[in-house]
Amino acid sequence: xxxxxxxxxxxxxxxxxxxxxxxxxxxxxxxxxxxxxxxxxxxxxxxxxxxxxxxxxxxxxxxxxxxxxxxxxxxxxxxxxxxxxxxxxxxxxxxxxxxxxxxxxxxxxxxxxxxxxxxxxxxxxxxxxxxxxxxxxxxxxxxxxxxxxxxxxxxxxxxxxxxxxxxxxxxxxxxxxxxxxxxxxxxxxxxxxxxxxxxxxxxxxxxxxxxxxxxxxxxxxxxxxxxxxxxxxxxxxxxxxxxxxxxxxxxxxxxxxxxxxxxxxxxxxxxxxxxxxxxxxxxx
Numbered sequence: 001x002x003x004x005x006x007x008x009x010x011x012x013x014x015x016x017x018x019x020x021x022x023x024x025x026x027x028x029x030x031x032x033x034x035x036x037x038x039x040x041x042x043x044x045x046x047x048x049x050x051x052x053x054x055x056x057x058x059x060x061x062x063x064x065x066x067x068x069x070x071x072x073x074x075x076x077x078x079x080x081x082x083x084x085x086x087x088x089x090x091x092x093x094x095x096x097x098x099x100x101x102x103x104x105x106x107x108x109x110x111x112x113x114x115x116x117x118x119x120x121x122x123x124x125x126x127x128x129x130x131x132x133x134x135x136x137x138x139x140x141x142x143x144x145x146x147x148x149x150x151x152x153x154x155x156x157x158x159x160x161x162x163x164x165x166x167x168x169x170x171x172x173x174x175x176x177x178x179x180x181x182x183x184x185x186x187x188x189x190x191x192x193x194x195x196x197x198x199x200x201x202x203x204x205x206x207x208x209x210x211x212x213x214x215x216x217x218x219x220x221x222x223x224x225x226x227x228x229x230x231x232x233x234x235x236x237x238x239x240x241x242x243x244x245x246x247x248x249x250x251x252x253x254x255x256x257x258x259x260x261x262x263x264x265x266x267x268x269x270x271x272x273x274x275x276x277x278x279x280x281x282x283x284x
Contacts, residue, residue, distance in 0.1 A: 014026070014027050014108070014110070014126065015027075016110075018094070019094075021093065021094070021095055022091045022092055022093050022094055022095075023091070023092050023094045023099070023112075024089050024090065024091050024092075025089070025090040025091075025092065025110065025124050025131070026086075026087070026088075026089050026090070027086040027087075027126040027131050028086035028087050034129060035182075035183065039183075041156060041157055042154045042155065042156060042157060043067075043154075043155055043157050044067075044081075044083055044127075044128070044130070044132070044152055044153065044154055044155070045069065045081075045152065045153075045155050046071075046081070046148045046149075046151045046152045047151040047152075047153060047155075048147050048148055048151035049071060049079075049148060050073070050140070050141075050144045050147075050148070051073075052073035052074060052075065053071045053072065053073045053077075053079060054071060054072070054073075055069060055070070055071055056070050056071065056072045057069070057070040058070075066082065066083075066084050066088075067082070067083045067084075068080065068081070068082050068083075069081040069082075076138075077136070077137065077138065077140055078136065078137045079134060079135075079136050079140070079145070079148060080134065080135045080136075080137075081132070081133075081134050081152070082132065082133045082134075082135075083130050083131070083132050084130065084131045084132075085130070085131065086126060086129060086130060086131050088131060090124055090131055090133060092110075092112060092122050092124055092133070093112070093122065094112060096112070096114050096115070096116065096119035097111075097112030097113050097114045097115065097119070097121060097122060098112070098113050098115060099111070099112055100113055102146070104146075104150050105150070107125055107126075107127055108125060108126075109123050109124070109125045109146075109149065110123065110124045110125060111123045111124075111142075111146075113142055114136075114139045116139065117138060117139045118138055118139070119138065119139060120135055120136035120137040120138055120139055120140070121134075121135070121136045121139070121140070121142055121145050122134070122135050122136075123135075123145070123146075123149050125149075127152070128154060132152065134148065134149050170256070170258070170282055171193060171209070171282075171283050172207075172209055172255075172256065172258065172260070172280050172281060172282055172283060173195060173207070173280065173281070173283040174207065174276050174277070174279045174280045174281075175279040175280075175281060176275045176276050176279035177197065177276070178268055178272055178276070180199045180200045180201070181197040181198065181199050181205060182197060182198055183195075183196075183197055191210050191211045192208060192209070192210040193208070193209045193210070194206055194207065194208050194209075195207050199265065201265075201267075203265040203267070204265075205262070205263065205264045205265060205268075206262075206263050207260065207261070207262050207263075207280070208260065208261040208262075208263075209258050209259075209260055210258065210259050211257070211258060211259070212254065212257075212258075212259050223238040223239060223240050223247075223249065223250070224238070224239045225237070225238055225239075226238075226239050226270070228274065230274070230278050231278070233253055233254075233255055233278075234253060234254075235251055235252075235253045235274070235277055235278075236251065236252040236253060237249070237250075237251050237270075237273070237274075238250045238251070238252075239270055239273070240266040247266055248263050248264060248265060248266060249263075249264050249265075249266060249268065249273055250262070250263055250264075251264070251273065251277050253277065255280070256282065260277075260280065262276065262277055262280075264276065
């Protein structure tokens with residue numbers, strides 16, 4: 001794509017890059033690490049919607065990555081709310097709207113306000129350690145859109161009517177967690193649930209839980225296959241040899257009607273790895 005000389009503007013903590021057809025927003029070079037309770041117990045939703053609008057879809061692609069909420073009025077108009085990590089680049093079309101900065105209750109909103117009825121508005125901002133955007137289609141009264149945007153707040157998930165976290169029943173998580181790891185993200189896709197943890201070194205560990213039947217291909221180069229049975233459960237352990245690789249160890253097992261796969265950094269020794277997998281239990 002052809003673009004003009006890059007323009008970088010620092011407004012608060014946002015970096016803006018202006019191109020021919022779009023503007024790129026980034027609110028942080030590293031993601032803000034939210035705690036597990038924040039990501040699993042709360043959602044961000046508007047408390048105001050224009051007449052006729054109602055929530056029609058809630059898409060969760062990772063609590064720290066992408067959450068999309070769709071609202072429609074049944075007459076062809078749509079409002080989309082997207083929440084992502086602050087470290088995610090947000091590319092916004094700058095072809096159909098006039099750029100304005102709007103400050104409301106200490107939050108800076110970057111708005112591209114449509115000038116034609118056939119195009120919608122786009123508003124981008126940072127709030128509560130997340131990057132948000134609202135897009136509309138077609139052109140909805142900008143005052144109404146801003147009222148929606150200004151009303152977005154953290155709501156307890158149980159009170160919100162959004163239950164996709166609980167739609168995947170029987171969430172299993174490890175009780176034992178090595179020092180230096182913190183909860184990072186979790187998401188559900190169909191019959192698969194994945195939870196991520198991040199180490200202070202930047203390495204990640206993740207646990208996948210899904211339902212059989214399932215075929216899993218795993219790389220066994222520089223990994224020793226060590227089948228280990230504990231309390232009647234067979235753990236298929238592919239243990240990374242840290243003298244030859246800085247890759248990951250992988251453990252696969254079946255328990256409670258689910259198939260599990262744990263991916264863990266090479267610097268976790270075998271005994272601690274075994275403590276993690278054997279501590280996995282029904283949590284939610």
